[in-house]
Amino acid sequence: MHFDQKETANLITRMSGTDPKKCMKCGKCSASCPSFDEMEYHPHQFVSMVVKGDVERLLASKSITKCLTCFACVQRCPRGVEPANLIEAVRVTALRQQGTCYLSPDDVPAIVDDQIPQQALVSAFRKYRK
Amino acid sequence: MTYSYYPGCTLKTKAKDLDHYGRLCAEALGITLEEIEEWQCCGAVYPLAQDEIATRLSSVRTLMAARDKGQALVTLCSACHHVLTRVNNDMAGNDNIRTKANNYLQPAVPYAGETRVLHYLQMLKECVGFDELAKKVVNPLKGRKIGAYYGCMILRPAKEMAFDDPENPTIIEEFIKALGAEAVVYPMRNECCGGYVTVKDADLAKKRVAKIMHSAKDKGAEELITACPLCLYNLQANAGADAVPVTYITELLAEALGLK
Ligand code: SF4
Ligand code: SF4
Ligand code: SF4
Ligand code: SF4
Numbered sequence: 001m002h003f004d005q006k007e008t009a010n011l012i013t014r015m016s017g018t019d020p021k022k023c024m025k026c027g028k029c030s031a032s033c034p035s036f037d038e039m040e041y042h043p044h045q046f047v048s049m050v051v052k053g054d055v056e057r058l059l060a061s062k063s064i065t066k067c068l069t070c071f072a073c074v075q076r077c078p079r080g081v082e083p084a085n086l087i088e089a090v091r092v093t094a095l096r097q098q099g100t101c102y103l104s105p106d107d108v109p110a111i112v113d114d115q116i117p118q119q120a121l122v123s124a125f126r127k128y129r130k
Numbered sequence: 131m132t133y134s135y136y137p138g139c140t141l142k143t144k145a146k147d148l149d150h151y152g153r154l155c156a157e158a159l160g161i162t163l164e165e166i167e168e169w170q171c172c173g174a175v176y177p178l179a180q181d182e183i184a185t186r187l188s189s190v191r192t193l194m195a196a197r198d199k200g201q202a203l204v205t206l207c208s209a210c211h212h213v214l215t216r217v218n219n220d221m222a223g224n225d226n227i228r229t230k231a232n233n234y235l236q237p238a239v240p241y242a243g244e245t246r247v248l249h250y251l252q253m254l255k256e257c258v259g260f261d262e263l264a265k266k267v268v269n270p271l272k273g274r275k276i277g278a279y280y281g282c283m284i285l286r287p288a289k290e291m292a293f294d295d296p297e298n299p300t301i302i303e304e305f306i307k308a309l310g311a312e313a314v315v316y317p318m319r320n321e322c323c324g325g326y327v328t329v330k331d332a333d334l335a336k337k338r339v340a341k342i343m344h345s346a347k348d349k350g351a352e353e354l355i356t357a358c359p360l361c362l363y364n365l366q367a368n369a370g371a372d373a374v375p376v377t378y379i380t381e382l383l384a385e386a387l388g389l390k
Contacts, residue, residue, distance in 0.1 A: 012182075013181055016178070016179070016180070017178045017180040018301045023357075034321060034322050034324070034338060035334070037367065038334060048199060051210075051258055053328075065327075065330070065331070066331075066334070067174070068322045068324050068325075068326055068338075069178075069282075069326055070282040070286070070321075070322030071282055071283070071286035072321070072322065074286065074287045075285075075286045075287055075288060075296050075297075080348075082176070082287075085178045085287050088178040088179060089178070089179055090183075092179045099246040102267065102330065103329065103330060111329055113367075115144065115360075115363055115366070116141050116144070116329075116363060116367075117140045117143075117144040117145060117359040117360055117363050118140045118144060118171075118310040119138075119139070119174045119207070119209055119360045120267070120325070120328060120329050120360055120363065121154055121329065122171060122173060122174040122175075122365075123173075123174035123175045123209070123326055123360070124138065124326070124330065125176060126173055126174060126177075126328040127326060128187070128330065
């Protein structure tokens, strides 16, 4: 199937509800990010790569599962860019376009112990599967 | 004072103590919590993608049920609070989401975010007041060194959650002091524990929890309290050498009020 990076980047931007062009490249989002060391592409790079239409690499990157959705970047961005929303839009796009899932119901029995809250599983399925 | 109350799925199962003591204490303080009838799980994750409508609908139903009773809606779980607050904001301020959700649900009266959502702690502060609460304490928690663990969901993004100062929150510390204990302030109290990734990436969660526990212990906390069942689980299951015991805010309250 033909994959149009620009078109996909536009879709991601619309889905995120935020305007990555407002970014002034201060790096505060990445400096705030608790998962910085885990990520191949850092929050500020998600922002600039979506602006450039360079999203194929983001869609394929493990970085999309390393974001903790803690909203530190959203809170601390001085330009109101909301990098977490963009990362989520990339993740959702990957799940939808590739039909991939990062968690299967078959994985669950091995994960569950007698303490794990329902919330952990509900949120994992919301995050990792469409 | 009577409020609508949304317990959420986890408070009916693994986090029964959070719910049970929350209700017991509210009753003792003269507050009536009326559970929303036939509520559904909120989904635990706020759908950040703007084109996701279906995943917002269960929250809209809950918000609408409170509106129909003319009551403010009280939550306890940080995640429920996050989801319901933000979906409510969408219904009030996002034309596209409001129109589609109403078209789908076809309620007798369309919903536009009229319900006021407040967290249990905000309810205590507003309805009782921490000074008054202190007077109702029968078993002051003297000498206890307790750290508040806020986590993320209840605070951020602050322009939507409007709960407390996102970088220097104080409400849980005020609560701890009202119960007669010492509130230990430590830097990592509003940093993420990695709750979401605990299912798929326990190693990453362990790194996060180790930092939080170390920070709490370093400042002298001997116990932590939280409002989030996922935080509690993650902080306990993935703690390393510096493990500090964690309980729910409502358990502490019940202890101080002599109800536990
Ligand atoms: S939301 Fe994700 S990207 Fe943003 S600071 Fe938290 S972990 Fe990092
Ligand atoms: S904090 Fe905001 S403005 Fe600064 S680099 Fe990140 S997205 Fe751009
Ligand atoms: S956030 Fe949690 S506990 Fe609350 S209803 Fe939703 S999934 Fe369940
Ligand atoms: S579970 Fe961790 S991720 Fe969730 S609110 Fe609690 S701190 Fe944040």
